[in-house]
Amino acid sequence: xxxxxxxxxxxxxxxxxxxxxxxxxxxxxxxxxxxxxxxxxxxxxxxxxxxxxxxxxxxxxxxxxxxxxxxxxxxxxxxxxxxxxxxxxxxxxxxxxxxxxxxxxxxxxxxxxxxxxxxxxxxxxxxxxxxxxxxxxxxxxxxxxxxxxxxxxx
Amino acid sequence: xxxxxxxxxxxxxxxxxxxxxxxxxxxxxxxxxxxxxxxxxxxxxxxxxxxxxxxxxxxxxxxxxxxxxxxxxxxxxxxxxxxxxxxxxxxxxxxxxxxxxxxxxxxxxxxxxxxxxxxxxxxxxxxxxxxxxxxxxxxxxxxxxxxxxxxxxx
DNA sequence: CGGGATCCCAGAAGATACTG
DNA sequence: CAGTATCTTCTGGGATCCCG
Numbered sequence: 001x002x003x004x005x006x007x008x009x010x011x012x013x014x015x016x017x018x019x020x021x022x023x024x025x026x027x028x029x030x031x032x033x034x035x036x037x038x039x040x041x042x043x044x045x046x047x048x049x050x051x052x053x054x055x056x057x058x059x060x061x062x063x064x065x066x067x068x069x070x071x072x073x074x075x076x077x078x079x080x081x082x083x084x085x086x087x088x089x090x091x092x093x094x095x096x097x098x099x100x101x102x103x104x105x106x107x108x109x110x111x112x113x114x115x116x117x118x119x120x121x122x123x124x125x126x127x128x129x130x131x132x133x134x135x136x137x138x139x140x141x142x143x144x145x146x147x148x149x150x151x152x153x154x
Numbered sequence: 155x156x157x158x159x160x161x162x163x164x165x166x167x168x169x170x171x172x173x174x175x176x177x178x179x180x181x182x183x184x185x186x187x188x189x190x191x192x193x194x195x196x197x198x199x200x201x202x203x204x205x206x207x208x209x210x211x212x213x214x215x216x217x218x219x220x221x222x223x224x225x226x227x228x229x230x231x232x233x234x235x236x237x238x239x240x241x242x243x244x245x246x247x248x249x250x251x252x253x254x255x256x257x258x259x260x261x262x263x264x265x266x267x268x269x270x271x272x273x274x275x276x277x278x279x280x281x282x283x284x285x286x287x288x289x290x291x292x293x294x295x296x297x298x299x300x301x302x303x304x305x306x307x308x
Numbered sequence: 309c310g311g312g313a314t315c316c317c318a319g320a321a322g323a324t325a326c327t328g
Numbered sequence: 329c330a331g332t333a334t335c336t337t338c339t340g341g342g343a344t345c346c347c348g
Contacts, residue, residue, distance in 0.1 A: 092292025
């Protein structure tokens with residue numbers, strides 16, 4: 001249970017897999033599987049609230065200390081930064097270097113694997129920038145459509 | 155503050171605010187803002203529990219009815235499927251076609267924009283498949299390191 | 309059949325205090 | 329400085345009932 005309890009790996013999904021046992025062997029994501037598919041697994045690594053920011057900032061700076069990151073990622077709490085960094089470190093995306101000094105000094109940096117992921121995220125970013133307009137349009141369109149359908153409050 | 159309208163209504167309103175507020179001219183993610191950067195915004199669209207599955211299944215089948223999707227995505231509840239589909243529809247990634255019949259018939263399909271996103275997700279999937287081994291290794295390594303540091307129980 | 313509206317809970321995230 | 333521990337709050341999403 002030591003391996004399982006290290007958390008991070010969405011515990012919610014373990015519940016799910018408890019009750020769902022029918023699994024096909026399709027190429028696509030099959031829910032009910034521990035690691036549904038690699039994508040889902042990887043997405044979970046930066047899909048949370050802070051990981052993406054952490055990765056991007058570490059991508060721009062070779063090294064960053066804990067409080068440097070904390071001040072860059074405005075709004076993050078020390079706890080969440082710790083949790084986020086631990087998760088990234090656990091997956092080998094971020095390297096943590098401790099300098100046994102007083103006061104303590106800890107530096108974080110992307111590993112090669114982390115930089116590799118960063119590249120993918122940047123590609124995704126390109127797509128996002130390219131298509132943000134369309135998405136925003138769609139949202140407005142949807143909002144208006146909703147509006148005239150449920151014109152209760154105005 | 156919240157005298158009468160608690161619950162999920164406030165949720166919808168918060169999203170409305172997010173939509174109105176369009177900002178961010180920096181290339182990188184600027185935290186502290188509601189919708190940090192396009193990437194974050196896009197990731198939020200498939201980073202949740204069910205959107206990815208929905209997109210992938212819709213990617214494999216040109217059209218799918220509500221209950222077809224529901225049975226394919228094992229574990230999903232009708233509510234979450236509805237919510238997920240609505241969100242995707244709102245962003246213009248999924249098209250919803252209602253046939254005014256009895257009993258009702260509704261078909262869902264990826265829009266061109268949705269298919270475009272699907273391509274990105276598949277690329278991400280490639281990266282994930284390619285690097286999953288490394289990630290798993292890193293996790294084991296981390297688990298062992300943790301183990302000998304806190305070898306208190308078992 | 310395809311949802312909408314409610315209720316409710318576990319787990320995620322925030323705030324605060326303490327420590328090596 | 330860089331955390332850890334603890335408490336509280338918030339929110340995603342599951343279960344259920346109902347409706348056109």
